[in-house]
Amino acid sequence: MSLTLLVGGARSGKSTLAVEIGRRFEKNHDDATVTFIATAPRSDDDMDRRIDRHQAERPGNWATVEEQVDLVRAIGRSAPGLVIVDCLTLWTSNLMWADLDEADVHERTTSTVRAAVDHPGDVVVVTNEVGLGIVPDNEMARSYRDLHGQVNQQFVASADRSLYLVAGRATPLVDPWTLLDGLA
Secondary structure (H helix, E strand, O other), X not given: OOEEEEEEOOOOOHHHHHHHHHHHHHHHOOOOOEEEEEOOOOOOHHHHHHHHHHHHHOOOOOEEXXXXXXXXXXXXXXXXXXXXXXXXXXXXXXXXXXXXXXXXXXXXXXXXXXXXXXXXXXXXXXXXXXXOOOOOOOHHHHHHHHHHHHHHHHHHHHOOEEEEEEOOEEEEOOOHHHHOOOOX
């Protein structure tokens, strides 16, 4: 059982890699089950098209669970095998729109990480890195950026492997202290 985190910017190849991991998992395991947990809400025509496109990219035999807030329950109800959660970026905003404060989001994230680690199979989680741009000009956007960065850090701290994707290519993320040995 393992937890893998795929992080990167928009259109970096995270979701494409997650789907390919699912296809290879299915091909290489007898009686393999893949559960795809989607967190995106249908909020407008553009999101509808994006969701429809993502659905069309996935094999039809995969179980799809649409869950915008309660990932603990969605992961817990998933069959053993591979679970793909796409994505924490929208999940974080969904929690904010549900009026959860920072402490509540931290608690939810802790529970969700535990559910992913305890799942009787492999879990792949997709998320965006939203902190590489300029400082947002409004409080809500800054709060979201900061909160989502904390969510990502909680997941990466428990992940067996974390990959940073850029232009469809990945580099492993490592604990910085393994690179700074002897410095401090």
